[in-house]
Amino acid sequence: MQEFVFRTELLEQHTGHEGGRAFAISVLRSEKILNQRLHRNMPETFQDRVDAIYHLLEQAYAYQTRTKLHKGAGIAPGRQARRLMEGFDFMDLAANEDHFNARTMSAFDGPPRWHRLTGAINAITLFGRGFGNLLKPKEMVPVCSSWTTVPSGKDYLAARVEDILIIMRKKGNSLGSPWRVIDNVYWHMPDKLFENCQCIEDDSSKEYCNHAQELLIGPEITKHPSGIISPLRLEPEGAIIFDGSPETDLFPTPEISFSSTLSGFKSPANDSAISVGYSPDSGTQEGSSSKAEGKRPVSDCNTVPNSRKRIRRVSSNSSGDILRTERAPDFRGQSRNEFFLTSGSSSQCSSADSLRGSRVESSISSRITAMENVENMELDPVEYKVGWICALQTELDAAQRMLDRIHTKGFGHGMDCNLYILGQIGQLNVVLTCLPMGQYGNNIAAVVATRMMNRFPEISIGLMVGIGGGLPSAKNDIRLGDVVVSIPHLQYGGVVQYDMGKFTSDGFITTGSLKAPPEKLLQVLNFMPSHGSPIPGLPDIEYPGVELDQLFDSSYTHTVDADTCISCDAQQVVPRPRTRTTTSPRVFYGTIASGNSVVKNSKIREILIQKHGVLCCEMEAAGLMNTKFPCLVIRGISDYADSHKNEIWMKYAAAAAAQYARDLLRTMPADIALAMEIEYSTFSNPRIASMSLLA
Structure with missing residues (x-):
């Protein structure tokens, strides 16, 4: 057995940080520590061991991803499997064992509620004992003896405030009430968080305070007897304890109305049809140990299939x-x-x-x-x-x-x-x-477009074609099935990212700008149907029917639990001008609103119209406009961006947008692609540019 020669005092002597994540990162960046050998007469260094542990963690992550793929594909675990938590043995990881096995732990009535958070971020679960106090207070605060450390035997989850805030900034929302931590998981404070304990003033009292926070999903929120309350503030240097009571078998999350602390905005609830970065709750289909094998890290090619x-x-x-x-x-x-x-x-x-x-x-x-x-x-x-x-x-x-x-x-x-x-x-x-199935929004759209341009570098005509929410007004009589095309208008280049900006004392101010479509593409639009005119080609999908095209008053919300608007009050339908003699889709040109949230709120729709003068809202265009992808956005209107949104018009709207895109490409001169290629790729060379201008 080789003699262990690593000098642990180097870790103790490493100063400059007070501990926590910053200290750990500084250790992993220290060349002096990383280059230390672990054993005499052996080349393995501390960095080699760190790399090996990271590799095992990557394999564990890959295994969990495959497990989610199976569950997302509709392989539902049985009742017994739902009572098991799957993870990995910490000692297998720390001891660098040859076999790194997935293990299960009985969760009795079900996994703890905080599993909704760890499952959504695909956090790796490591089982073990004797870790001690991984999180310790810097100084004693006035709390009762039950909360000076994390209570044992409660299946609680302790997390640093800094880590939770990072998650909420990426996938949650703390601007509304209640706070959305991630996806459809909301934060409830049943008693206290950082407030002083009153029970320490009266030792004879049998009532004890509760500092554990709850993570709830939709059905639990609606059934909560006193409503749910989120914290007013968080201590940046603090830590949070989440309740470990078991999950219950509940129906999918319904749409819930939330109040807001910001005037004019609501806390965006997760939408079942379009969800950014949404992953199903973690679970296991197996009741026994299984291996996370393989020596290569997981690729980013795995996407979560549709749950249906x-x-x-x-x-x-x-x-x-x-x-x-x-x-x-x-x-x-x-x-x-x-x-x-x-x-x-x-x-x-x-x-x-x-x-x-x-x-x-x-x-x-x-x-x-x-x-x-x-x-x-x-x-x-x-x-x-x-x-x-x-x-x-x-x-x-x-x-x-x-x-x-x-x-x-x-x-x-x-x-x-x-x-x-x-x-x-x-x-x-x-x-x-x-886009990969189950992934939506501006970020993934930019990734897909960048990959396409790297693979096909001579693309000079870019089209983003699909469905969107229509924003009709007195000036623009947009109907379901119509087509909206992005062109420069007022101060916008064709697309405005309405959720990018800053909050000021005067409210939210949109900042930044996006590029306009290529000029030659805009020139070709002069030979297409004019604003408000029918498109020449008919969609290859049957027209759903004018009786299903209903624009309701912005103050009237959809009937709960109804897939269509058959049960909605017909008296709330907004009268539309009877100027259309055919059912052919019409095309409208103007600004398209793009953001990372689904708009299913008629009040937000009206704000977008009044503030930006937009004709349509969607979720991908803003991610494309400032990439190398020379983009024109074409959207078929499938809904009115309100609570009455359904899937009836999706296929027809998609077909109408695709038909317009086809007509546009067939209208272009045969040599337009070559001409646009010269325009985009050679103006940096004066000699070639002058040749193209003289041709």
Whole structure:
């Protein structure tokens, strides 16, 4: 056995910090400490051991991600499995054991409520004993003896305020009431947090204070007898103890109305249809130990599938298993398209075996043959001049139906996890891709666009095509199924990120600016239908019906637990001008509002109209406008951004937007892509620029 020679006094002598995370980071950055050998006559250093531990943690994270994939795909654990908490043995990690096994611990009536938080951030659970007081107060405060340290035997979770604030800034909201910690998890203070204990003044009292905080979800909030209260303030240097009482089996979170501490805004509740960065609550499907094997870190290619899926294994000759995923029937009882995902031990993305063509209507029968027969034509990436990005599968289905030919399909190279569909519209070669299922918002849109531009660097026409919420006004009679296109208007370049700015004494002020679409794209719009005119091509989806296009008064909210507006009060419908003689979608040009939140509030809708003069709201465009992606945004109106939002118009609106995009591409001159390429890539070279101007 080799002699251990690491000098632990180096850690004790390392000064400059008072402890905590800053001290730990400073240790891990100290070259003197990292280069210390652990054993005599052995090359292993402290940094090698740190790297090994990080590698094991990455494997644990990868295992938890795969577990979430299975649960998100519809494999629900049984009652016994729900009573188990899964994690890893701390000693397996610390002792650098050969086998790093996942273990389970009985949670009796269910996992503790704080598991909603740790599961949402995919925190790794490490089981162990004898850790001591990992969090200790800097000085004694006037609390009773029950709370001088974290109470034992209560399954409590202790966390630093700084860490909780980081989580809330990224995925929560502390501006409204109640506070939303993450996703649909809300903060309730049943008694005290940092307040002084009154019970220490009266030792004879049998009433003891409670400093444990509760993490509640929607159904618990609505059933709470006295309502829920969030803290007024937090101590920046403090720590928080969260209650460990077990979760209960509850129905999905309903939409809840929240009051706000800021005038004019509400605390954004999680929406079941569109959620930014949302992950299902953690759980395990297994009651026994299982291994987190493999020696490669997890890739960022894993995405959480839609929860409305069933998954089954099928045989495969490849090294990875193929998971065939079938969509559950939608509310009309129709079975949606199947598609394939590949999963295996390799952390790199691999191409899917097949993507079935979408069903198309007879009105576009001229493109059916080309759509169903992929030509597997290999073109150089520089031959593709048009990039088309969608956010939802419904939008991607509509986009595929617009292609005259499909060349091939496949993933990008290396860490590019975009799945590209390469094809042709008219004489232009087009690249289609979609955001990962279950991921929405400006950030992921920017990532997808950047990957596309790196793979196809000669793209000079960029389109963001999909659905959005319509913002009708007396000036712009926008209806469901209409199309809104972003163009420069007033002080905006076509898109405004309405949730980026600063809070001042005068309220919230929007700051920053986004680029306008390429000038030559705007020139082509002069040859498209004018503002408020019908688009020439009809969507290839049946028109849902004018009786289902209802704009309700902004003060009237939707009937609870109803999928449609059949039960809503018809007297609250806003009268619309009877100026339309056909049901053809009309196109409107102006500013599009983009943010990282779903707008389902008519009052917020009216604020956006009055403040910015916008025609539509959505969640991805702002992430694209300041990237290299030369973007024009095209949105089909599927709802009115209010509580009456439903899915009835989604397919029709997506088809209308896709049809307009196709008409736009076919209107362009054959050489526009080359001309725009010269405009965008050569003006930095004066000689080439002068040649292009003289041509």
